Amino acid sequence: MIEPATPPVSAVRTRLDGRTALVTGSTSGIGHAVADLLAERGAHVIVSGRDPGRGHAAVTGIQARGGHADFLAADLTTDTGTADLAERALGVTGRIDVLVNNAGVFTFGPTADTTAAGFDAVYDLNVKAPYFLVQALVPAMAERGSGAVVNILTGAAHRGSVAAGLYGSSKAALLLLTQSWAAEFGPSGVRVNAVSPGPVRTEGTGYGAGLDAVAAALPARRLGEPAEVAAAVAFLAADEAAYVHGAVLPVDGGATAA
Secondary structure (H helix, E strand, O other): OOOOOOOOHHHHHHOOOOOEEEEOOOOOHHHHHHHHHHHHOOOEEEEEEOOHHHHHHHHHHHHHOOOEEEEEEOOOOOHHHHHHHHHHHHHHHOOOOEEEEOOOOOOOOOHHHOOHHHHHHHHHHHHHHHHHHHHHHHHHHHHHOOEEEEEEOOHHHOOOOOOOHHHHHHHHHHHHHHHHHHHHHHHHOEEEEEEEEOOEOOHHHHHHOOOHHHHHHOOOOOOEOHHHHHHHHHHHHOHHHOOOOOOEEEEOOOOOOO
16 A cells, blocks of 8 residues: 655645634735635635625635635724624634734825824724734733734835825834734744735735836836735744744835845
């Protein structure tokens, strides 16, 4: 009898079998691609967003490819919405092993035009929601001695921009939280890292419309694709990245080097 070949150790360490992953803002764009890939690698994925139609479509697609997924509608702009999502997510399989804080809003404009309501809208979703999801979900990971959090940043978090002070500062806060949480939870076996995408071809960017000049200035000479960001997230979520804590992985076509 021929024994089945043993999978390479590296292949085993990229798998997420038996784990449950919550991906916020995953009904479209980068989050959708992340949910697809984590499910492909064996995770039971909880797709989350505000649009039930897109959410159920995302879940149906994952299930059609043999994956496991559920959709939970959530409005993370409110305290109750964040707490409710955390509670319902835990009810799906009884645990969350991977948290991907992807949901976010971006707005551009001069400081003089920013309203208090507009400021709160950006910080509530980009900073407050990830903070309290980590508060609600990560202590249980720490008690089990394992887990992974991946935060989605942006190039605007690393450098000043005339029109991106509000958006960039919110993501810079999440960058600092990534490092602080890595220090706080790493000793308990929970890894916290971040991915920082550059310009990516998504619905939110009009599939790259008007970004030709931006793409031409990158060393890669093109825009990124959601699947390329998802690959970085999947790496940081898996055991393959077991020695990676508090890192920010740029997936930006070389923008940080240009």
